[in-house]
Amino acid sequence: MTTTDSGAQHTVRSRRAASSGKDPQRRERIARAAITVVAERGVDKVTHRAVAAAAGVPLGSTTYHFATLDDLLAVALEQAAQDNVAQLREWAKALPAGQDLAAALSDLVLHFLGPERKRTVVEHELYVAALHRPALQQASTEWDAALRDLFTSYTDPVTGRMLSAVFCGLLLQGVVRDPMPERDEIEMIFRRALGHSGRT
Amino acid sequence: MTTTDSGAQHTVRSRRAASSGKDPQRRERIARAAITVVAERGVDKVTHRAVAAAAGVPLGSTTYHFATLDDLLAVALEQAAQDNVAQLREWAKALPAGQDLAAALSDLVLHFLGPERKRTVVEHELYVAALHRPALQQASTEWDAALRDLFTSYTDPVTGRMLSAVFCGLLLQGVVRDPMPERDEIEMIFRRALGHSGRT
DNA sequence: ACCGTTCTTGTACAAATGTACACCAAGAGG
DNA sequence: CCTCTTGGTGTACATTTGTACAAGAACGGT
Structure with a gap:
């Protein structure tokens, strides 16, 4: 009864890789689990x-693959950042050439505040944890280097930095607020930032 | 030797209010100490x-004035937020009427990233801790309601929200980066956000 | 002077946590 | 078959932490 968690884990674990003593995915799986813990309970938990x-x-598995807790955190959050950047690049690639930039950016913000909210939370916890x-x-x-490059590639250096700041600010303010901001509000902000026309 | 800290504290404390048993500033002093701990070591410390x-x-003093740790954190960080908003209002009051807004905002950002960096760090730790x-x-x-109101009062609702997002984003990106961003870079960003003229 | 209230402090203790470490398990090489 | 290396696991232990609590100190009212 000393380690109450170990028993239950055994049941879960026996689903897969119970027979083989080697599991090359172990390390990554643990890192991803750390990310979900950050998302659901915060980085200090x-x-x-x-x-x-x-x-x-x-328990022994985590201490085996990661010598210290900082290692675990570093690897986990680095992975989260890479995932996020990859997601951004995918979005950029799928973006039509002549697309209305303000509308596209609004979609992106809403995407990160809605379906991908957990990932956004993790990113910001990582940011200040750093x-x-x-x-x-x-x-x-x-992360924000990738953000700047991405936005710069669609406009110009100054506008790119400005957009990354707006994007970052909207995400930060959006994750804390209870009700998600309206789409119109976001889009108006981007249009105003891009100089009333919303097109470059 | 069980509580190593208590002894040293006694020396420090005896500097002031050693004779009187009541110390009305105790509570506030503890809350402010919590803020400095956040600033220097992070909210999880x-x-x-x-x-x-x-x-x-x-040690007993902290547990007397704050029943639980969450109380302490809440009061401390609430106080930090109030200080920050008060500082913003002061800045707004001292702002000349016809001032160049982009330049003034740049000054503000640099102020928060330079002399007031610790306070900015605390604010952002609070933000994601929430x-x-x-x-x-x-x-x-x-906090960001005050920010929006402040910026809105100098422009219009949409521009105000946009500026608060830019401001927020610049601060967040600025506190993490090692070298402080250049003044020109900040100012150009604000001018671009305000529509190339930088004046309203 | 006495008492109750409020403030203050030192200490105690259970729970949680990081980390070390001594055992299993399985496959490679002989 | 034996053994050695590497991956995996359960448990132990010291440390840190939140929180409770008993005892003391100052002060106001009577």
Whole structure:
């Protein structure tokens, strides 16, 4: 009765890879479990035990694959950042050439505040967690570098930076607010930022 | 030797109010100490003991004035938010009537990223901490409501919201980046957001 | 002077947590 | 078949943490 979690995990784990002693996906699965813990309970609730429970692995598994907790956090959040950037690049690739930029950006914001809200929450927790954890600063820097490059490639350097700031601000304000902001409001803001016409 | 901190605190505390048993500023001093702990070590390092050490009071004092840790965090961060809003209002009051808005906003951003960087860090830690702590959401909401009102009062509703998003985004990106952004870069961004002229 | 109220403090204790470590399991090489 | 290496697991233990609590100190009212 000392480790109450281990028992339940055993049941979950026995679903897959119960017979083989090797599981190359273990490490990644644990990292992803850490991300979900951040999304659901916050970055300060990321403990070896919480992550192990979320991943369906015993406690010893997390300490085996990640020497220290900071390693786990760094790898997990770096992965989250990469996922997010990849998602942004996909969005950019799927964007039609002559598309109304303000409308497209509004879609993107609503996408990140709605279906992908959890991922957005994780990204922002990572962002401020990096303020006091040097190991995470690189991932944060890479994130808004990717953001700037993306927006710059559709306009110009100054406008790109401006748009990334607007985007970042809208996301930050949007995740905290209870009701999601209206689509019209977002779009008007982007149109105003782009100079009343909304087209470049 | 059980509570190593208590001894040292005694020395610090005896500087002031050592004779009187009542100290009406105690509560506020503890709350402010919590803010400095957030600024210097992050919101997840806010413990009764860390705050007590920072405030120069014994451990029992923090548990007396704040029943639970969430109370302490809520009061402290609410106070930080109020300070920040008050600072914004002061800035607005001191702003000359016909001032170049883009230049003034750039000054404000640089002020928050430079001399007031710690306060900015605290504000953002509060902001994302509210994502998983309902007790803090009110303070966060009030913060960007004040921000919107402030900027709206100098322009119009849509532009005000847009500016608050830009402001928020620039601050967030600015606190994480190692070197502070250049003044020219900030100002150009604001001018571009305000429609190339930078004047309203 | 006495008492009750409020403030203050030192200490205690259970729960949670990071991490170490001693055992299993399975396959490779002989 | 034996063994050695590597992956995996359960448990133990010291530390940190939140919180409770008993005892003391100052002050106001009577």
